[in-house]
Amino acid sequence: MATNLRVVGALGMRSIRQTFRRPQLIAPIIVFPTLLLAIQTGGAGGAVNLPGFPPVQSFLQFMLAGAMMQSLMLAGNSGGIAMAVDLEMGFTDRLFAAPISRFTIVLGRLAGTAALGLFAALWFLMIGLVFGATIEGGVPGALLAIGLVTACAMAVGGIGAAIALRTGSASVVQGLFPLVLVVLFLSSAFFPVELMIEPAKTIAEYNPFSLVVEGVREPIVSGIDASDTRDAVLAIAGIVVFGLVLSARALKHRLRVG
Amino acid sequence: MEAAATLPAWRVNLATIGALMARSRNELLRVPGAAIPGVLAPTIFFLGLNGVFGALTQLRGFDTGAYESFIVPVSMLQGAGFTGAAAGVNLARDIEAGWLDRLLVSPAPRWVLLAGTVLSASTRALIPATFVLAIALLLGAGWPGVDGLLVTYLMVAAMAAVAACWGSMLALRFKSQSAAPLMQAGMMALILTTTAYAPLALMQGWLQDIARVNPVTEVVEAARQGFVGGVTWADTWPGIVALAGLLVLLGALALREMRRTGT
Amino acid sequence: MTAAIAVEGLERAFDDVLAVQGVDLEVGEGEIYGFLGPNGAGKTTTVRMLTTLLLPTGGRATVAGHDVVAEARRVRASIGVALQEAALDPLMTGRELIRLQATLQGIPGAEGRRRADDLLERVDLVAAADRRVGAYSGGMKRRLDLAAALVHEPRVLFLDEPTTGLDPVSRKSIWEEVRTLNDEGTTVFLTTQYLEEADQLADNVGIIDSGRIVAEGTPAALKAELGHPHIRLQLEEGSVAQAEEICARIGPLLPPIDGKTVLVEVENGAGDIPRVVRALDDAGIGVASLELVHPSLDDVFVAKTGYHLEKEDEEGSEDEGAVAA
Numbered sequence: 001m002a003t004n005l006r007v008v009g010a011l012g013m014r015s016i017r018q019t020f021r022r023p024q025l026i027a028p029i030i031v032f033p034t035l036l037l038a039i040q041t042g043g044a045g046g047a048v049n050l051p052g053f054p055p056v057q058s059f060l061q062f063m064l065a066g067a068m069m070q071s072l073m074l075a076g077n078s079g080g081i082a083m084a085v086d087l088e089m090g091f092t093d094r095l096f097a098a099p100i101s102r103f104t105i106v107l108g109r110l111a112g113t114a115a116l117g118l119f120a121a122l123w124f125l126m127i128g129l130v131f132g133a134t135i136e137g138g139v140p141g142a143l144l145a146i147g148l149v150t151a152c153a154m155a156v157g158g159i160g161a162a163i164a165l166r167t168g169s170a171s172v173v174q175g176l177f178p179l180v181l182v183v184l185f186l187s188s189a190f191f192p193v194e195l196m197i198e199p200a201k202t203i204a205e206y207n208p209f210s211l212v213v214e215g216v217r218e219p220i221v222s223g224i225d226a227s228d229t230r231d232a233v234l235a236i237a238g239i240v241v242f243g244l245v246l247s248a249r250a251l252k253h254r255l256r257v258g
Numbered sequence: 259m260e261a262a263a264t265l266p267a268w269r270v271n272l273a274t275i276g277a278l279m280a281r282s283r284n285e286l287l288r289v290p291g292a293a294i295p296g297v298l299a300p301t302i303f304f305l306g307l308n309g310v311f312g313a314l315t316q317l318r319g320f321d322t323g324a325y326e327s328f329i330v331p332v333s334m335l336q337g338a339g340f341t342g343a344a345a346g347v348n349l350a351r352d353i354e355a356g357w358l359d360r361l362l363v364s365p366a367p368r369w370v371l372l373a374g375t376v377l378s379a380s381t382r383a384l385i386p387a388t389f390v391l392a393i394a395l396l397l398g399a400g401w402p403g404v405d406g407l408l409v410t411y412l413m414v415a416a417m418a419a420v421a422a423c424w425g426s427m428l429a430l431r432f433k434s435q436s437a438a439p440l441m442q443a444g445m446m447a448l449i450l451t452t453t454a455y456a457p458l459a460l461m462q463g464w465l466q467d468i469a470r471v472n473p474v475t476e477v478v479e480a481a482r483q484g485f486v487g488g489v490t491w492a493d494t495w496p497g498i499v500a501l502a503g504l505l506v507l508l509g510a511l512a513l514r515e516m517r518r519t520g521t
Numbered sequence: 522m523t524a525a526i527a528v529e530g531l532e533r534a535f536d537d538v539l540a541v542q543g544v545d546l547e548v549g550e551g552e553i554y555g556f557l558g559p560n561g562a563g564k565t566t567t568v569r570m571l572t573t574l575l576l577p578t579g580g581r582a583t584v585a586g587h588d589v590v591a592e593a594r595r596v597r598a599s600i601g602v603a604l605q606e607a608a609l610d611p612l613m614t615g616r617e618l619i620r621l622q623a624t625l626q627g628i629p630g631a632e633g634r635r636r637a638d639d640l641l642e643r644v645d646l647v648a649a650a651d652r653r654v655g656a657y658s659g660g661m662k663r664r665l666d667l668a669a670a671l672v673h674e675p676r677v678l679f680l681d682e683p684t685t686g687l688d689p690v691s692r693k694s695i696w697e698e699v700r701t702l703n704d705e706g707t708t709v710f711l712t713t714q715y716l717e718e719a720d721q722l723a724d725n726v727g728i729i730d731s732g733r734i735v736a737e738g739t740p741a742a743l744k745a746e747l748g749h750p751h752i753r754l755q756l757e758e759g760s761v762a763q764a765e766e767i768c769a770r771i772g773p774l775l776p777p778i779d780g781k782t783v784l785v786e787v788e789n790g791a792g793d794i795p796r797v798v799r800a801l802d803d804a805g806i807g808v809a810s811l812e813l814v815h816p817s818l819d820d821v822f823v824a825k826t827g828y829h830l831e832k833e834d835e836e837g838s839e840d841e842g843a844v845a846a
Contacts, residue, residue: 042469050313051316178302182306
């Protein structure tokens, strides 16, 4: 057990170092969502005047959660790509041959994704504050948002890792990037679900990521809400389980196929 | 034994541009699925934006009740931006592989080499544009009329050329595909910091100021005409001037980078 | 007769590093010039300057009578180039590539197509002409690259390491082609890390190391400069010291390679072998093997730079020109 923890720690440090050593790889994960945030806030900001729009201080305040979601999903995708590159390079084979639990390999990779998620959450909270948005939930609210974002980043990272393990190809994982956009659009990341147009509206209502978004958004726009938080945690747990199951099966496949 | 130039220069240049464009086409025709990303990105954005922000048309100030009509020209232009930037990425890949050396060592003038890349992008952008348009029409966007359609396609082709100049400039400057996000982000920022999502009056804060001065706003407005109303020359010429200006500026910068390669 | 290539004090600096430091050379019309040196010596940089891909930061050069800076376009019209990373598009077919090259050189249309067909036959790629280049072997790619470089019948041909990484058969076929081209009057400037290649093909050889030409001349002249061949003896039994003492009376000793070998320079070449053998025999020293070694370009290289260009036992193999410092 102690060995496994040490291994996770070591692999985790490696994945964090890898991530932050190449700024040109982080940039898209932070820059694109920031750009989009600026554009959508300025362009669609009039939405706050729509009848039925939830009470918020500003559209920016509303959108922060969506921007964080976008970042964390891109981070998960990028973690998957990194894992696929490791597989292609043969680094993972070395890990498989070592006397460590297979799962620590995946967990170690997820540490890097979690760190990125954390960074993204802090970044957008800071942007929000700089441009005049208030975090209604105060410090506890901010911490809750950060926690949920980091956890969800890991959850999404698990799915990314599973796909990497299954396909072994970095370009396949990279090609799934449009899927990230689709999932985001079909959620409450960018707009209140009630005001969305069908069929996007119904899909968003059932999308587990919408629950996570609401869980991150509530502390920012009004304050910590127990049921929203619970729903978000359950959704993340569901995604984690989904990712774990996929990963386990992918690992088995990878070890069989070699 | 030097090969005498028996053909006039303009014919040779034209043939060279054609040959380079033919080579570009190979990627679409010979690599299965190569056209998909270029078509997928703007389509997803179109469907997503429509589903997400569609309710904005309820606000006073929108000329149309159908958000599809309002944003389809934006998505078509986004497709153009994406295609042009991708041409820049391809050039970067060619530079990394050493292919550009083959072109640079030949007596072909540098502008001819650039024109091959730019015109390829211009024509290729018509594919995602048409795809997005078809989907929009199916979803209920208004038919823009033949004049509106022609203006929109002209804007799309020229925008792709602008994006290709931008992408090529970066490719020649950095000589690496890692400049790709900059190529894509630059065009995305240019096209979306306009009246892309909403009319100028409904925009907020500093973005409204940017949209006011951004020349691409004129391009968006020109491309949008047929979809939200009638086509007039008064609404068209600013878009043409904006694109011409951007083409001259970015084209000159790209050509300068091409000439400076090897210094 | 103007030189096909004339270079004077050519220099290229990258930030603070001088990759090429004042190269002077001249290549006559119809000559094959071999530019020999290890990786990083400045060969490719020099070729890129001569083919107008890189601007010199000092000095001058003319190719086919045109200045590489002031008349770059004229230079490009007169030269054929086959560079190290065979710049080929894997999605094109061989035929399409040569046709494209023809168009680039100002020969589009029917004439370009005809030349493409002729060249494909010349380099024996007719069968593969309509297959994608991505499926070609290394040797096929080089042949295609060479054919493309010839489409406009250039006066000067630049070949940058044309046979690096190729198997011996492919290498020989490229050599054949170069000789044929030269017989037809094309001047060839070829860079290489392979001594045998320079020795076999070049009329004149320039040895470059760390950005400078350290020796120049015909292969024979360069080798002769070094003087005489030497005998390499491997002893079976007996003392090396004693053997050395005996051999020293016949000719000067060369620095030993290992503890069991004796190297002695012999003025009369093979004629001195019986003397050496008899002298050692009389002293009761047994010889396991004896070899008469003529000076090679590697010896020239070692004499000028202090290190070997190639490891002796790995000449012409995958390990391209490993430098034993």
